[in-house]
Amino acid sequence: MIKIYEKLIVSSSPHIRSNESVQSIMLDVLIALFPAALMAVLLFGYRALITMVLAVGTAMIVEALWLRKRDVFSDGSAAVTGLLLAMTLPAAAPWWLTVVGSASAIIIGKQVFGGIGYNIFNPALVGRAILVVSWGGHMAGDIWPSPQPFAFGADVSAVTGATVLSVPEKAVMLSLPEMFIGNMAGCLGETSGLALLIGGIWLVYKGHIDLRIPVGFIGTIFLLGLVLGGGFYGNHLMTGLFHVLAGGVMLGAIYMATDLVTTPVTPNGRLIFGIGCGLITMAVRFWGTYPEGVTYAILIMNAFTPIIDNFTIPQRFGEVNESA
Amino acid sequence: MKESNVYVQDLSRGIIKENPVFRLLLGMCPVLGVTAFLINGLGMGLAATAVLIASNVVVASLKNFIPAQVRIPIFIVIIATFVTIIEMVLQAFQPALYDALGVFVPLIVVNCMILGRAEAFASKKPILRSLLDGIGVGIGFTLALGILSLVREVFGQGTILGPEPESSIHLFGEAFEPMGLFAQPPGAFIALGLLLAINNIIFKKYNL
Numbered sequence: 001m002i003k004i005y006e007k008l009i010v011s012s013s014p015h016i017r018s019n020e021s022v023q024s025i026m027l028d029v030l031i032a033l034f035p036a037a038l039m040a041v042l043l044f045g046y047r048a049l050i051t052m053v054l055a056v057g058t059a060m061i062v063e064a065l066w067l068r069k070r071d072v073f074s075d076g077s078a079a080v081t082g083l084l085l086a087m088t089l090p091a092a093a094p095w096w097l098t099v100v101g102s103a104s105a106i107i108i109g110k111q112v113f114g115g116i117g118y119n120i121f122n123p124a125l126v127g128r129a130i131l132v133v134s135w136g137g138h139m140a141g142d143i144w145p146s147p148q149p150f151a152f153g154a155d156v157s158a159v160t161g162a163t164v165l166s167v168p169e170k171a172v173m174l175s176l177p178e179m180f181i182g183n184m185a186g187c188l189g190e191t192s193g194l195a196l197l198i199g200g201i202w203l204v205y206k207g208h209i210d211l212r213i214p215v216g217f218i219g220t221i222f223l224l225g226l227v228l229g230g231g232f233y234g235n236h237l238m239t240g241l242f243h244v245l246a247g248g249v250m251l252g253a254i255y256m257a258t259d260l261v262t263t264p265v266t267p268n269g270r271l272i273f274g275i276g277c278g279l280i281t282m283a284v285r286f287w288g289t290y291p292e293g294v295t296y297a298i299l300i301m302n303a304f305t306p307i308i309d310n311f312t313i314p315q316r317f318g319e320v321n322e323s324a
Numbered sequence: 325m326k327e328s329n330v331y332v333q334d335l336s337r338g339i340i341k342e343n344p345v346f347r348l349l350l351g352m353c354p355v356l357g358v359t360a361f362l363i364n365g366l367g368m369g370l371a372a373t374a375v376l377i378a379s380n381v382v383v384a385s386l387k388n389f390i391p392a393q394v395r396i397p398i399f400i401v402i403i404a405t406f407v408t409i410i411e412m413v414l415q416a417f418q419p420a421l422y423d424a425l426g427v428f429v430p431l432i433v434v435n436c437m438i439l440g441r442a443e444a445f446a447s448k449k450p451i452l453r454s455l456l457d458g459i460g461v462g463i464g465f466t467l468a469l470g471i472l473s474l475v476r477e478v479f480g481q482g483t484i485l486g487p488e489p490e491s492s493i494h495l496f497g498e499a500f501e502p503m504g505l506f507a508q509p510p511g512a513f514i515a516l517g518l519l520l521a522i523n524n525i526i527f528k529k530y531n532l
Contacts (some may be wrong), residue, residue, distance in 0.1 A: 100503070108514060108518075112517070112521070132502040133505045133508060133510065133511075134503045134505040134506075135501060135503075135504065136504070138501075254398060275373055
């Protein structure tokens with residue numbers, strides 16, 4: 001006789017467990033960043049590799065020291081923070097700049113709030129913001145001419161230095177396909193839209209990022225570039241695309257504005273978050289003192305995340321609006 | 325024995341146990357505003373200390389004549405009197421410091437540390453104890469400003485005893501590039517936060 005009650009075990013949720021762990025997600029993000037890292041090394045040479053290794057190493061060691069753990073890789077989040085920070089640095093960054101930025105990203109950006117899952121702001125961007133405020137000259141002005149292993153064109157335009165946004169008349173010389181591949185001035189990981197997009201598709205396929213944030217972010221940039229850009233880059237449509245490809249929009253929209261910890265969890269909230277990032281970025285680009293505003297846009301929207309979440313709680317199925 | 329113990333407590337309380345900056349977080353406006361250089365920080369601390377001691381003594385001696393309903397305006401008038409005196413003294417004898425501190429000197433009037441001591445201590449306690457309390461809290465305030473401005477100047481400027489070139493000592497070689505963050509207002513918040521964290525660790529460890 002089958003004792004049916006033995007099959008009707010009632011336990012509390014969760015009933016479905018996933019094999020995903022923090023470590024597996026972080027590994028996926030590292031894999032997604034690989035094309036961009038490869039492009040950085042191809043475009044900017046060995047200095048890019050040194051900067052990335054230094055940033056990742058510092059981040060992992062500082063986190064291990066802070067948590068008093070032997071396991072330096074641990075959940076992998078420190079490695080992701082370090083690599084993302086390296087992506088926002090110029091290739092000519094002196095070694096101490098990378099080390100200070102990486103250490104402050106981990107300590108001030110993450111650990112003082114209580115570690116992974118508790119940080120309010122994206123740690124890599126906190127590190128970058130601290131570096132920009134402290135050593136703005138190094139972050140914008142240092143020029144490192146690319147050795148150009150790729151024969152893209154005759155002129156050496158792939159230098160890390162001031163982003164093309166700070167000298168728009170120079171940008172007019174670049175064609176959109178060139179910008180898409182990454183043959184332009186900028187930080188290590190932000191120039192190649194193609195490589196970033198490949199990584200982004202991988203993240204979407206693995207289900208780690210919600211398309212609403214990058215689509216809202218990039219869409220807002222495109223529309224505002226179209227409407228307000230003044231068509232300086234050929235025509236209005238091209239100007240919109242220029243604003244998407246120039247600077248750090250692709251990197252920020254795909255990898256930083258989609259951070260699991262510091263962004264809203266509700267679907268509508270994510271759309272609002274992305275659009276807000278786009279609006280602030282374009283406001284800084286058009287009217288601000290800095291040429292680029294992605295860093296500050298994402299940090300400011302990070303601060304709004306709890307409010308956005310609060311106002312966009314979805315209605316449960318069957319719930320009736322009280323006022324109706 | 326017990327009598328003298330009270331006086332020692334009054335004097336020492338404000339330095340560590342009830343440090344106005346690190347424990348009570350009072351008077352944050354000058355703490356964040358003028359601590360870019362050690363000299364400015366110490367100057368601010370001493371100016372506030374002088375006002376605090378004087379106002380504590382005067383409030384304690386007038387406490388029986390101050391109607392409870394209007395005590396706050398009266399405290400403010402007393403504090404403002406001493407702030408005006410300090411302001412004129414600074415302007416006459418330390419014009420460089422006066423310029424560096426700028427609006428923060430008149431703002432001592434509304435420093436809630438001084439008003440707080442008047443309200444919470446001097447208006448209820450005898451003159452001598454109020455005097456000792458003012459000295460203790462003043463030392464604590466000056467000490468905290470000194471530590472914060474030292475940290476900010478060393479990291480933010482790479483010097484000690486700046487900003488005048490003849491007195492400033494460069495700590496590091498020519499290659500050192502100061503961390504501009506600490507010289508700027510956001511750096512004041514971050515430096516204060518980090519110092520508070522370190523202080524809490526020390527206080528907890530030694531059970532202060």
